Amino acid sequence: MKRRQFITKTGGAGLAASGIVGSAAAQESGGEDPRTGSGTESDPYVVEMRTEGSEFIFDPVGLYVEPGEYVQWVNASGSHSATSYSPSNPQASTSLIPEDAEPWNSGVLEEQGATFTYQFQATGTYDYYCIPHKTLGMVARIVCGEPGGPAAGSEPPDAVGSGVLPDSETIVEEKALSYPYIPETGGGPLPSLALGGAALFGLGNVYLLSQTDRFSGRYSEDTTDDTEI
Ligand SMILES: [Cu+2]
Numbered sequence: 001m002k003r004r005q006f007i008t009k010t011g012g013a014g015l016a017a018s019g020i021v022g023s024a025a026a027q028e029s030g031g032e033d034p035r036t037g038s039g040t041e042s043d044p045y046v047v048e049m050r051t052e053g054s055e056f057i058f059d060p061v062g063l064y065v066e067p068g069e070y071v072q073w074v075n076a077s078g079s080h081s082a083t084s085y086s087p088s089n090p091q092a093s094t095s096l097i098p099e100d101a102e103p104w105n106s107g108v109l110e111e112q113g114a115t116f117t118y119q120f121q122a123t124g125t126y127d128y129y130c131i132p133h134k135t136l137g138m139v140a141r142i143v144c145g146e147p148g149g150p151a152a153g154s155e156p157p158d159a160v161g162s163g164v165l166p167d168s169e170t171i172v173e174e175k176a177l178s179y180p181y182i183p184e185t186g187g188g189p190l191p192s193l194a195l196g197g198a199a200l201f202g203l204g205n206v207y208l209l210s211q212t213d214r215f216s217g218r219y220s221e222d223t224t225d226d227t228e229i
Pocket residue numbers: 056057079080081130131132133134138
């Protein structure tokens with residue numbers, strides 16, 4: 001672990017594959033803060049919104065912030081929104097943010113590079129989605145301070161790809177989890193991703209889909225209601 005961080009910091013001198021080593025180290029747990037930005041108003045944490053082929057992505061898909069810190073969503077490709085699961089927002093029937101939290105909705109950002117910023121204040125777990133792509137699994141989670149509220153022990157009821165959401169405790173531990181989140185590896189990169197590049201990226205997603213049912217089932221043990229369907 002230490003050695004890898006050293007290699008990353010010094011630019012990977014002598015390593016032909018320094019780019020690969022760097023990206024793997026950046027996603028490892030512990031050590032350096034994996035978040036982009038520092039959470040202040042002038043340097044907020046950044047979540048990218050992207051369209052990649054038939055995938056619609058919030059990245060990181062899991063993020064930890066402290067009360068009072070800022071998150072900025074950047075529309076990197078395609079058209080997306082960052083919208084809290086709040087009954088006052090379009091297409092959201094349930095609230096999946098802390099009770100005393102302010103709902104937010106960026107609206108659909110169509111211009112590349114367009115941004116939306118929100119300050120997190122109430123502690124707890126926040127689930128949010130993209131209006132056009134929610135049913136295609138474009139959902140993500142932010143924990144502010146500590147896990148809590150209606151989203152802490154459940155999955156969004158209407159997101160097909162809900163298996164990609166990290167649980168709140170993992171978010172607190174790791175601070176940021178890249179898309180795609182794979183529960184079995186604790187959010188780190190699949191070995192195949194580091195070795196194979198784009199072709200194997202597809203395989204990773206097949207694997208992810210195969211885990212969706214099992215992962216969702218895990219939450220049904222914790223909840224008495226049936227909202228996961
Ligand atoms: Cu979207």
